[in-house]
Amino acid sequence: MGLFFGTDGLRGIVNKDLTFSLAYKVGNALGSLCSGAKILVGRDTRISGSYLVSALSGGAMSAGADVIDVGVIPTAGVAYLTKTCEFDFGVVISASHNSGEYNGIKIFGKDGYKLSDREEESVERCFIHDKTNDYPNVGSYSVEPNMFKRYADFLTNSAKDLSGLKVVLDGANGASGRIAPAVFRSLNAKVVASCCSMDGKRINENCGSLYPQKLIARVNRYKADVGFAFDGDADRLIAVDENGSVIDGDMVLYILAKHLKSKGELNGNTVVGTSHTNMAIEEALKREGIGFLRTDIGDKYVLAKLVEQNLSLGGEQSGHVILKNISTTGDGILTAIAIASILAETGKRASELFDVKLYPQENVNVIVKDKLRIINNEELSCSVAKLQNALEGKGRLMVRASGTEPKIRIMVESPDAQINKRYAKIVQELVVKINSEE
Numbered sequence: 001m002g003l004f005f006g007t008d009g010l011r012g013i014v015n016k017d018l019t020f021s022l023a024y025k026v027g028n029a030l031g032s033l034c035s036g037a038k039i040l041v042g043r044d045t046r047i048s049g050s051y052l053v054s055a056l057s058g059g060a061m062s063a064g065a066d067v068i069d070v071g072v073i074p075t076a077g078v079a080y081l082t083k084t085c086e087f088d089f090g091v092v093i094s095a096s097h098n099s100g101e102y103n104g105i106k107i108f109g110k111d112g113y114k115l116s117d118r119e120e121e122s123v124e125r126c127f128i129h130d131k132t133n134d135y136p137n138v139g140s141y142s143v144e145p146n147m148f149k150r151y152a153d154f155l156t157n158s159a160k161d162l163s164g165l166k167v168v169l170d171g172a173n174g175a176s177g178r179i180a181p182a183v184f185r186s187l188n189a190k191v192v193a194s195c196c197s198m199d200g201k202r203i204n205e206n207c208g209s210l211y212p213q214k215l216i217a218r219v220n221r222y223k224a225d226v227g228f229a230f231d232g233d234a235d236r237l238i239a240v241d242e243n244g245s246v247i248d249g250d251m252v253l254y255i256l257a258k259h260l261k262s263k264g265e266l267n268g269n270t271v272v273g274t275s276h277t278n279m280a281i282e283e284a285l286k287r288e289g290i291g292f293l294r295t296d297i298g299d300k301y302v303l304a305k306l307v308e309q310n311l312s313l314g315g316e317q318s319g320h321v322i323l324k325n326i327s328t329t330g331d332g333i334l335t336a337i338a339i340a341s342i343l344a345e346t347g348k349r350a351s352e353l354f355d356v357k358l359y360p361q362e363n364v365n366v367i368v369k370d371k372l373r374i375i376n377n378e379e380l381s382c383s384v385a386k387l388q389n390a391l392e393g394k395g396r397l398m399v400r401a402s403g404t405e406p407k408i409r410i411m412v413e414s415p416d417a418q419i420n421k422r423y424a425k426i427v428q429e430l431v432v433k434i435n436s437e438e
Contacts, residue, residue, distance in 0.1 A: 005117075005120040005121075005123075005124065008096060008104070008106065008298060008299070008300070008403060008404055009092075009104050009105050009106035009107065009114075010022075010026065010104055010105040010106075011095050011096075011098065011102060011103070011104035011105075011404045011405075012102065012103075012104070013101050013102055014048040014051070014052070014101060014102070014103050018052070018102075018103055018104065018105075020051070020052070020055040021055075022127075023052045023055035023056045023059070023093075023105065024055045024056065024058055024059035024062075024132070025059060025126075025127030025132060026056055026059065026091075026105055026107075026123065026127060027039075027055070027056035027057060027058065027059030027060035027061075027062075027063075027065075027067075027091075028059035028060065028062055028063045028126070028127065028132045028133060028134075029059075029063075029123045029124075029126030029127045030060055030063075030065065030088075030089050030091070030107070030123065031059065031060040031061070031062070031063025031064055031065035031133070031135075031139065032063045032126050032133040033122065033123065033126065034065075034088045034089070035064065036064060036065070036066070037060070037063075037064075037065040037066070037088040037089060037139075038065070038066050038068070038086075038087045038088050038089075039057075039060050039065050039066070039067045039068070039087060039088060039089045039090075039091060040067075040068050040070060040078060040081055040082050040085070040087040040089070040090045040091070041053055041056065041057060041067055041068070041069050041070070041078075041090075041091045041092075041093065042069075042070045042071065042072070042073040042075075042077060042078040042081075042090075042091075042092055042093070042148075042175075043071070043072060043073075043092065043093035043094060043175075044072065044074075044092075044093070044094040044095075044174045044175040044200075044203065044232045044233045045072055045173060045174050045175060045177070045197075045198050045199070045200035045203050045232070046093075046094070046095070046100055046103055046200050046203055046232070047100065047200045047201065048103045049072075049093050049094075049103065049200065052093045052103055052105070053069060053093050056091060056093070056105065057069065057141050059132065060139060061138050061139040061140065061141055062132065062133075062134045062135065062138060062139075063132075063133050063134070063135055063139070064135040064137050064138065064139050065139040066139045066140045066141075066142075067139065067140070067141045067142070068087070068142055068143075068144050068147075069141065069142070069143045069144070070143075070144055070145065070147040070148060071143070071145045071148070072148075072175055072177075072178070072198065073147075073148045073151065073175055073179075074151075074175045074176055074179065074230075074233055074234035074235065074331070074332070074333060075092045075094060075096075075106060075175070075233040075234065075235045075329065075330075076151075076234065076235060076327060076329050076330065076331035076332075076333070076334065077148055077151035077175075077179070078090040078091070078092045078106075078108060079108050079112045079113075079114075079327070079328050079329040080112065080150075080151050080154055080327070080328075081147060081150060081151060082108045082109075082110065082112050083108075083110065083111060083112030083328060084112075084150070085147075085150075086110065087110060088109075088110050089107060089108065089109065089110070090107070090108035090109075090112070091105060091106070091107055091108070092105070092106040092107075092108075092233060093105060094106065094175070094232060094233035095232065095404075096231055096232055096233050096235065096236070096404070097172075097204055097208070097209065097210055097231040097232060097236060097318075098204065098232070098404065098405065099203075099204055099205070100200070100201070100202075100203050100204070100205070104404075107120070107123070108328075108329070111328065112328035112329070113303060113307075113328050113329070114299075114300045114303070114329060116300070116304070148178075148179065151179070152179050152182060152183055155179070155183045155333055155334060155337060156183055156186050156187060158326055158334060158337060159183075159187050159337040159338075159340070159341050160187075160341040160344055160345060161187060161188055161344065162184065162187040162188055162189035162340050162341070162344050163188040163189070163344075164344070165189045165190065165225050165226070165340055165343060165344055166189070166190040166192070166222065166223070166224040166225050167184055167189045167190065167191055167192070167224060167225065167226055167227070167228065167340060168191075168192040168194060168215060168218045168219050168222060168224045168226075168227035168228070168240075169181055169184065169191060169192070169193050169194065169196070169227070169228055169229075169230075169336075170194045170195045170207055170208055170209075170212075170214060170215045170218075170227070170228070170229035170230065171193065171194070171195050171196035171208070171230055171234075172195055172203060172204050172207050172208025172209065172229065172230050172231050172232050172234075173195050173196070173197045173198075173199075173200070173201075173202045173203045173204070173205065173207060173208075173232075174203050174204065174208065174230065174231065174232035174233060174234060175232065175233050175234050176196075176230045176234035176332065176333055177193075177195075177196035177197065177198050178196070178198065179234075179333065180193075180196075180228075180230065180234070180333050180336070181193040181196060183333065183337070184336075184337075184340070187337070187340075189340065192218060192222050192224060194207075194214060194215070194218055195207040195208065195214065203232045204231065204232050207229075208229050208230060208231050208232065209229045209230060209231045209236045209237065209238040209318075209319050209332070210231065211229075212229050212238050212240060212246055215227045215228075215229045215238075215240050216240050216244040216246070217244075219240050219241075219242065219244055220244050223242075224242065225242055225343060225349070225350060226239060226240065226241060226242065226339065226340065226343060226350040227239065227240035228240075228332075228336040228339075228340075230332040230333065230336075231319070231332070234331070234332045234333055235299070235320060235329065235330040235331065235332055236249075236318055236319035236320055236330065236332050237249070237252065237319045237321060237332035237333075237335045237336050238319045239251075239252060239336070239339055239350070240350075241349070241350035241351040241353075242349055242350050242351060243351050245351065247339075247350070247353075247354060248317055248318075248319065249315050249316050249317045249318055249319040249320060249321060250273070250277055250278045250281045250315075250317045250358070251281075251354045251356075251358075252315065252319070252321055252335060252339065253271060253273060253277070253281065253313070253314075253315040253321060254281050254284060254285065254354065254356060255339065255342065255353045255354055256313055256321070256323070256335075256338060256339075256342075257271045257285060257288070257290050257313055258288055258290075259342050260312065260313060261288065261289070261290055265312065265325070266290070266312060266313060267310055267311045267312035267313075267324075267325070268291070268309065268310065268311050268312075269289060269290055269291060270290065270291030270292065270293060270309070270311055271285065271290060271291070271292055271293075271311065271313045271314060271315075272292075272293045272294075272295060272302050272305045272306055272309075272311060272313070272314030272315075273292060273293070273294055273295075273302070273314065273315065273316070273317075274294060274295055274296065274297050274298075274301070274302060274316050274317070275294055275295070275296060275297060275398060276297055276316065276317050276318075276398065276411060277292075277294065277316070277317060278317065278358045278359055278361065278413065279359050279395075279396065279413060280356050280357060280358045280359045281356065281358070284356040293305055293309070293311075295314075297316065297400065297403065298316075298403055299314075299315075299316060299320040299322060299329070299330045302314040302315065302316065302320070302322060303322055303324070303328075303329065306322060306324045307324070311324065312324050312325045315330070316330075319332065319335075321335040323335070323338065339353075359395075359413050359414065359415055360413070360414070360415070360416070360417035360420055361411060361412070361413045361420065362410075362411070362412045362413075362417070362420035362421050362423075362424040363409070363410070363411050363424075364409075364410040364411075364424045364425075364427075364428050365402070365407045365408070365409050365410070366407060366408045366410070366428055366431045366432060366435070367406060367407055368406060368407065368408055368431065368435045369406070369435060370435075371401040371402065371406055371407065371408055372401060373434075374401075374408055374431060374434050374435060375399070375400065375401040375408065377434050379430065379434065380399065380427075380430055380431065380434060383426070383427065383430055384397060384399050384427065387412075387423050387426065387427070390423075391414055391419075391423075394414055394415065395412065395413050395414025395415070395416075395419070395420075396411075396412070396413045396414070397410075397411070397412050397413075397423060397427070398410070398411040398412075399411075399427055399431075408431050410424050410427045410428060410431070411424075412424045412427075
């Protein structure tokens with residue numbers, strides 16, 4: 001990661017961490033890196049979205065770039081259009097799963113992949129100083145609000161007929177609100193659409209992939225076959241089976257891996273997860289003859305491993321799932337379609353797709369003032385090492401700085417839920433202590 005970019009782009013509270021000036025500089029940097037650049041810009045529904053689009057577009061135009069604004073669209077839609085419509089860069093203004101006061105900037109290259117760490121550092125070098133590259137020949141700006149239909153057609157053409165399925169969709173009041181219900185209806189599913197407001201005032205507010213309670217209630221109320229919840233920019237998916245039980249990203253990864261292997265479509269018979277992927281998933285995949293590789297947290301690192309090893313499937317527990325043979329990035333709607341297609345093809349119930357007993361995990365997030373100071377604290381490192389040794393290879397303890405928020409994330413996993421809670425509390429209390437020290 002660079003000074004500004006985290007594990008998923010540049011992100012912060014609008015007009016505090018992420019300012020108009022900073023967005024302008026990012027746009028200006030992109031325009032400076034590629035002479036006569038064509039840049040596609042999309043956003044989620046946040047109130048600050050158009051504000052930051054105008055800033056980034058102005059900076060890009062000042063550097064001679066031509067900007068096409070496609071309005072509200074999922075992140076994966078920008079990636080798809082950037083590649084298929086031959087743009088030099090695709091930019092998404094979104095803070096994904098974060099609450100409404102946040103926003104962010106995600107950047108895709110002409111191949112539809114997120115910029116690598118090295119490429120992000122190249123962008124940073126262009127805007128880290130106050131000087132901007134303002135060219136005499138100013139670029140252009142235009143709005144193409146119907147371009148999202150090309151992405152919707154791509155989704156529809158990626159699926160089987162879903163006749164007979166009743167599906168509940170939770171759009172997190174974000175970018176999937178107008179696309180996901182329309183795509184599922186075009187595939188002949190019966191759709192109950194929830195939290196699909198486009199006004200941007202309630203994005204991710206007690207809904208979507210981080211808050212599946214509403215989805216569970218609606219699946220039960222409408223006696224649906226399955227429910228799908230997205231986050232603000234729809235690059236994540238959390239599912240719910242017909243009984244109201246949550247199917248997280250780890251479980252989705254396992255379900256898709258088994259299905260693709262049975263059809264001979266799992267490259268290398270190996271999938272990619274992260275350091276957070278439940279140990280039981282890794283063990284279950286091995287029993288199915290499927291290899292498993294881990295990367296750092298962050299879907300960009302999952303994708304890098306998929307590309308490096310020529311593999312087709314990877315994902316994170318949080319719900320980022322990448323079907324690399326179809327898409328260049330995590331796509332919650334595409335993943336939901338893939339799960340629904342398995343139900344339609346096999347005639348199974350959603351609860352029958354997953355048969356693994358997961359190891360208990362205890363996850364704790366601590367808001368801190370300086371996450372880098374804390375994660376590099378010697379006392380914390382020694383305490384973590386001591387607890388890891390106590391697990392004796394039968395579990396895992398992870399402490400990391402969030403790549404998108406001012407938080408330290410703690411995860412303890414082992415067969416004993418009480419040990420997980422106790423060890424997580426020890427680390428949490430130490431982080432709080434260090435955070436309070438000057």
